[in-house]
Amino acid sequence: MANNGLDSERVSTGIEGLDALLYGGVPSKNQVLICGGPGAGKTLLSFEILYNNAKRGIPCTFIALEEQADTVIKNFKKTFTEFDDVDELISKNMIFVTGSDTATKIQAGSDSEAYSFSGVVSDIESLVKTNDSKCVAIDSVSLLKLMLGNVLVYRKSMVMLATNLRKMGVTGFLTLEMPSVQKSEVSFSPEFFIFDGTVVMYQNWEENKRVFNIEVVKMRGSNHSLALSPYEITNRGFKVFSLSEV
Numbered sequence: 001m002a003n004n005g006l007d008s009e010r011v012s013t014g015i016e017g018l019d020a021l022l023y024g025g026v027p028s029k030n031q032v033l034i035c036g037g038p039g040a041g042k043t044l045l046s047f048e049i050l051y052n053n054a055k056r057g058i059p060c061t062f063i064a065l066e067e068q069a070d071t072v073i074k075n076f077k078k079t080f081t082e083f084d085d086v087d088e089l090i091s092k093n094m095i096f097v098t099g100s101d102t103a104t105k106i107q108a109g110s111d112s113e114a115y116s117f118s119g120v121v122s123d124i125e126s127l128v129k130t131n132d133s134k135c136v137a138i139d140s141v142s143l144l145k146l147m148l149g150n151v152l153v154y155r156k157s158m159v160m161l162a163t164n165l166r167k168m169g170v171t172g173f174l175t176l177e178m179p180s181v182q183k184s185e186v187s188f189s190p191e192f193f194i195f196d197g198t199v200v201m202y203q204n205w206e207e208n209k210r211v212f213n214i215e216v217v218k219m220r221g222s223n224h225s226l227a228l229s230p231y232e233i234t235n236r237g238f239k240v241f242s243l244s245e246v
């Protein structure tokens, strides 16, 4: 089989500038957080990574916990107008967009937090198995935090989630809302330590303009660039600039 971006070592994001920061991609089976403030592009970025992988023949699952699956697809197509094969990939089950039932259960809560969370993990497991996915996005894990108020329970549950995804052999992209959007104000929450990798999307204000930057904060099992790279959302997907392009 031709190099499909999913070799034994790395999963390409399909976004040239981001792959450059990652020295080729995310180590296979790593569970990677994509963190940022409101409107940073977390949902679009995680969906685009799956889209790029699905195009290479890798089955993917997008688990939408914050928005309806249809809304996520609609916004993705509306933003990335040059991607004309989104519906085709979805209809071929190469991108399985789901999550409403899981989100409803999370929002409904349960008397037993631990039971409820194992239920979420096993729901995610069966969703991933539906099309034998190798790449999964969960948007976002912030909802799970609300369900698990106790810090220790939350931390243990997140470890359980990451371990399960790894055992299933999938590479995971999990979005996380950050209360601070400027680099100077970011504090490292527990998730930064639990998951294998962390990519942060910052927003800074330069004169009267908001500027978006992306950084790989950590990536277990791999070296990566330490650069803070500006990015833009274009109708052909994310554009992450290398420093020489700025």
Ligand SMILES: Nc1ncnc2c1ncn2[C@@H]1O[C@H](COP(=O)(O)OP(=O)(O)OP(=O)(O)O)[C@@H](O)[C@H]1O
Residues within 6 Å of the ligand: 036, 037, 038, 039, 040, 041, 042, 043, 044, 045, 066, 078, 079, 080, 177, 233, 234, 235
């Ligand atoms: N056509 C477009 N061209 C450029 N940028 C766009 C376009 N459409 C949306 N955007 C940008 O994408 C952002 C929304 O992206 P996305 O929904 O992925 O953000 P998010 O980080 O997931 O936000 P939230 O925290 O609300 O879930 C918008 O705030 C806007 O800045």
Ligand SMILES: [Mg+2]
Residues within 6 Å of the ligand: 042, 043, 044, 066, 139
């Ligand atoms: Mg979002």
